[in-house]
Amino acid sequence: MGRLDGKIAIVTGAASGIGAATARAFVREGADVILTDVQDEKGRALAAEIGGDYQTQDVSDEARWIALVDDVVARKGRLDVLVNNAGVFMGATIEDTDLALWNKVIAVNLTGVMLGCKHAVRAMKANPGGPAGSIVNISSITGYVGLANGAAYTASKGGVRLLTKSVAVHAARAYKTIRCNSVHPGAIDTPMNQAAFDASGDPAGMRTFFSALQPIGRMTTPDEIAAACLFLASDEASSVNGAELLVDGGWLAAPGPI
Ligand SMILES: NC(=O)c1ccc[n+]([C@@H]2O[C@H](COP(=O)([O-])OP(=O)(O)OC[C@H]3O[C@@H](n4cnc5c(N)ncnc54)[C@H](O)[C@@H]3O)[C@@H](O)[C@H]2O)c1
Incomplete structure (x- = not known):
């Protein structure tokens, strides 16, 4: 028996990294998964491989959220799980942050999550x-600490942390059985980080550096984040609401390199 048997789930940003690992884990545990992304070729290939549906979706577009959720409910009859995973990282300190960069990062990482929560609750309550x-x-x-070279990214992830709590309190008070939680990855071995490592000119050195930041001495795998998502998505977490699940190998627990 799977831990998500009979559940209909949407995973955004599912063509790559954490989203791909989460979609895989959900299908393995019995969910009917709709993978969405803007990378259509990769998304379609993964959906075909694991046995899910793929839909193209820019998460910052509300009309697309409405159409997607309505289509899922029309075809599958219900919506049980949404993982708001799609995200972008654009490195810039506050001094280098122009309005275009700010608006792009906030649109995908924060507005996209808000729209997902809004339309998922609309479907889940019905x-x-x-x-x-x-x-x-x-x-x-x-969502807890500031990245110097990521003013907009830090703001977006801090916003997601507290938006989650507002959604959690509202949904529980209004409907009792709709939950909302956040997952907080540390240094994860995904294409998002590999791209930053490659851009640094010293990918191997960067990997060693990020591995050392986590007291477990290595980067976390996408599958380890997927495991956290799986728990929160499942009925095992039926009383977990508005919670923050850190999956960072102990990074934020450490006072520094000692
Ligand atoms: N990799 C890390 O170390 C790390 C750490 C903390 C948090 N996160 C977060 O985890 C999530 C997944 O990141 P990842 O590391 O797997 O990155 P990734 O780049 O491998 O995957 C992100 C996916 O989001 C998709 N995407 C980007 N913009 C989109 C949009 N407008 N609409 C729909 N999809 C879009 C991309 O096409 C990509 O497939 C992100 O929210 C990221 O901020 C990652």
Whole structure:
């Protein structure tokens, strides 16, 4: 028996990294998964490989959210799980942050999550048999601490952390059985970080550096983040609401390199 048997789940940003690992884990545990992304070729290939559906979706576009959620409910009958995972990293200190960069990062990382929560709750409250559902928002350790070279990224992830709590309190008070939680990855071995390592000119050195930041001495795998999403999506987490799940190998628990 799978931990998500019978559940209908949407995973955004599912063509790559954490989203791809989460979609895989959800299908393995019995969910019917709709993968969405803007990288259509990769998304379609993964969906075909694991046995899910793929839909193209820019998460910052509300009309697309409405159409997607309505289509899922029309075809599958309900929506049980949403993982708001799609995100972009654009490195810039506050001095180098222009309005175009700020608006892009906030649009995808924060507005996209807000729209996902809004339209998922709309569908989940109308599920046959009564309101039910779990929303998992991917924040970051930068939901807690500031990254100098990521002013907009840090602001977006801090926003996701507290938006999650507002959604959690509202949905629970209004519908009792709709939950919303955030996951906070540390240094994860995904294409997002590899791109930053490659751009640094010293990818191997950067990997060693980021591995050392986590007391476990290595970067966290996408599968390890997927495991956290799986728990929060499942009925095992039926009383976990408005929580923050750090998956950072102990990074934020450490006072520094000692
Ligand atoms: N990699 C890390 O170390 C790390 C750490 C903390 C948090 N996170 C967060 O985890 C999430 C996944 O990141 P990842 O490391 O797997 O990165 P990734 O780049 O491998 O995957 C992100 C996916 O989001 C998609 N995407 C980008 N813009 C989109 C949009 N407008 N609409 C829909 N999809 C869009 C991309 O095409 C990509 O497939 C992000 O929210 C990221 O901020 C990552």
